[in-house]
Amino acid sequence: MVVAITETGLPLFVLGREADPRSEPGVSCPGVLPPASDPALVERARAAKERLGERLFILGHHYQRDEVIQFADVTGDSFKLAREAAARPEAEYIVFCGVHFMAESADILTSDFQKVVLPDLNAGCSMADMATFTQVEECWDLLEDIGIADHVVPITYMNSSADIKAFVGRHGGAVCTSSNAKRALEWAFQQGEQVLFLPDQHLGRNTAVLQLGLSLDDCVVYDPRRPDGGVTPERLRKAKMILWKGHCSVHGRFTAECVDDVRRRVPDVNVLVHPECRHEVVTKADYVGSTEYIIKTVQEAPPGSAWAIGTELNLVNRLAQTNPDKRVMFLDRTVCYCSTMNRIDMPHLVWALESLVEGKVVNQITVDPETTHWAKVALDRMLALP
C-alpha cells in the first residue's frame, strides 16, 4: 500500500481512484503556496537550495518546465533519475520534479534515511492510472481461470505504480523501460510462452511487432473496463502478447496524418518519435526511440537538418533552443504538454524547498516494505537483463 504523508498527518483525498486506493494516486497539495506572481520565486528557490546544501538533491525529468529544470541537479528519464537518487546516499532529501510513479521508484531504490518529496501530489500519470492493482488482479484471475497464467510472464513499463511493479515481481516478471523493452520481451519469452504487457499497449505492440518480428495478429488487447477484458478465452490463449489497454495521453495524440502533414510542409524532414506513439505513427516515422535516444539523435544530427519530433512539448522546445543550428519542430500542429508533469511549478517547488529548510518534510512519497521488496525484485530482474 502506497501512502502520501502530509505535514498535518491527515488522510489525503484520492482523486479519481477512491474505490481503489492501491492505484497510482493523485492527491491534493496541502499547505499555503506562494502566489505564482511572486517575482522573488526564483531567488527564494535559489536561497532555499543553498541553505539545504548537500542534504538536498533535486531530480528533473526531461518533460518538466524550464523554470523548474533550472534547479535540477540532474536531468533524465524516470529510470536514470531513480538510479541517480540511489547513487547519492548522502542526500537526505530527494526532491523529485516529475510524476508520482517516478517518486515511488526513487523511494524504492533509495535508503530508508532518504526522504523523497514530490512538490505537487497531483502530479500523477494518466498512463499509470490506467492499470490499477485491482484491475490487474482481476485480469490475472481470468488468466488462471482459463488455464494460461502458468506460462504468462507479466512485464510492466516503468510508468506504472509501485503496486503494479510489485505484482509483476511476485508473478515472475520484470519492469522495462522504453530503452530495454526489446531485451525484456526476449527474456520474458525465454521464461514463458506468453507476455502480459502493462500498462502501455503501444510500447508493447511496437516492440513486439517492430523489434521481435511478431505479427499484429499475435497481439490481443485486454480492456480492463470491459467484462473479461472484452476478449474471448480462445483469443487470450492464442495470443503471444496480451496488451493492457493503456496509453500515454501525450504520445497517443500524434496521428499518421501529423506525419503526412509535416512531410508535405517541410522537405527532407526527419520524423523522430517515441515508442509510446501509436503503431501507425511509429511505422511512418524515420526514427523511433526513448527520450534519451531522441535527445542524442538530435544532438548528433548534422547542422541544417530538419526534425519533427513526436514527444512531450517541453522537451521539444528545449531541444530547439539547445540545437539552434538545426530545425527542430513539434510533430503536431497543436500544443501538447503533459498536464500532470506541468503541475510542478515554481510555487510548488519553492513551497517544498522552504518547508524542508524549516525542517518540515512535505509531500513525502513512501512505499511500504512489502511492496518495495517485490517491486525491487521486478526492477532487479530488469537490471540483470543481458
Ligand code: SF4
Ligand atoms: S508524458 Fe505520458 S507517460 Fe509521461 S507522465 Fe505524462 S501522461 Fe504519463
